[in-house]
Amino acid sequence: MRNPIPVAVAAFLSCLSTGALLAQVGGPGRDAPRLKGPEPFTRETPAPPMQRQITDDVRRRRNYPDQPPLIPHSIEGYALDLNANKCLSCHSRKFTEQSQAPMISVTHYQDRDGNFLGGVSARRYACLACHVPQTAAPPLVENTFTDMDALTVPERRSR
Ligand code: HEC
Ligand code: HEC
Known part of the structure; x- marks a missing residue:
């Protein structure tokens, strides 16, 4: 054989x-957008420089109420693995008084059936699966997203 x-x-x-x-x-x-630029894929070109992250500590408006908010601060060197979760050392219920960080919301303490847990749900442990920092890089593709306020009647905008 x-x-x-x-x-x-x-x-x-x-x-x-x-x-x-x-x-x-x-x-x-x-x-699909040509993320590599005009060079043919057979030619090796130097990678463009990494964009600097926006770390001005200004919380960004969410595009819809259940959008995971963007991270407005530096996360460089923050451990996020099986043994340590740096994010929780500021954002968990226990530590928000000393850190003055917004607490992770109650959904982070719920399992998939909606039961409330004593600690952070395993589903919400890997923060960076949903929350991301931003850079000032120009968008790679056109974005036609419209805020829902622009789609509803004008008097609703003020709410
Ligand atoms: C040293 C404390 C500290 C650590 C560690 C930390 N944060 Fe924060 N975070 C803050 C504070 C304070 C704010 C409020 C805005 C600001 O000051 O930057 C914030 C804001 C945020 C927001 C915006 C919330 C909103 O409503 O707009 C998100 C999302 C967030 N952090 C996620 C994370 C994630 C993910 C990590 C880990 C990779 C992390 N943070 C680690 C202190 C911290
Ligand atoms: C599966 C996706 C997901 C993961 C993983 C996740 N989050 Fe979130 N997070 C959300 C969503 C969606 C919202 C907004 C709606 C809500 O509160 O559930 C949110 C809201 C927040 C807020 C704002 C809370 C408020 O009341 O304004 C903070 C701060 C935050 N998350 C931090 C974290 C941190 C720190 C971790 C890691 C321990 C984490 N999140 C993990 C999806 C996630």
């Missing part, structure tokens, strides 16, 4: 190259 590993590798590689081919001739990825 032939060794199955090289066969599997070959099958995997052929899937990859078919994918790359499809992406070139059209298919689902055809209109």
Whole structure:
């Protein structure tokens, strides 16, 4: 019998190259933004510099009420792993008095069935899965998002 590993590798590689081919001739990825710029993908170009994060401590307006708020401060070097969660050392209920940080809301203490837990739900432990810092980088694609206030009748705007 032939060794199955090289066969599997070959099958995997052929899937990859078919994918790359499809992406070139059209298919689902055809209109995707060209994040790499005008250079062909075969030419190696230096990566653009990382954008500086906005860390002005000004809380940003949410685009809709249940949007995870953006992080307005630096998070550089903050540990977030199995043993330590730096975010919670300021944002958990216990520590907000000394940190003066906004407390994580009650949804962070609920499990998926809506039961209230004594501690932070495991679903909300990895803060950066939902909360992100912002940079001043120009958008890579056009954004046509419209605030819902602009879609509703004018007198609702003041609420
Ligand atoms: C040293 C304390 C401290 C730590 C650590 C910290 N924060 Fe904050 N955070 C604050 C304070 C204070 C604010 C209020 C705005 C400000 O001063 O920057 C804030 C604001 C926020 C907001 C905005 C809330 C809103 O309503 O707009 C988010 C989201 C947030 N932090 C997420 C995080 C995440 C995620 C981490 C971990 C990666 C983290 N924070 C770590 C103190 C902290
Ligand atoms: C699964 C997504 C998710 C994760 C993970 C998550 N959050 Fe949130 N967070 C949200 C959403 C959505 C909101 C706004 C609605 C709400 O309160 O549930 C929010 C709200 C907040 C707020 C504002 C609370 C308020 O009352 O204004 C803070 C601060 C915050 N989160 C911090 C954190 C920190 C710190 C962590 C990690 C321990 C974390 N979040 C993990 C989704 C998430």
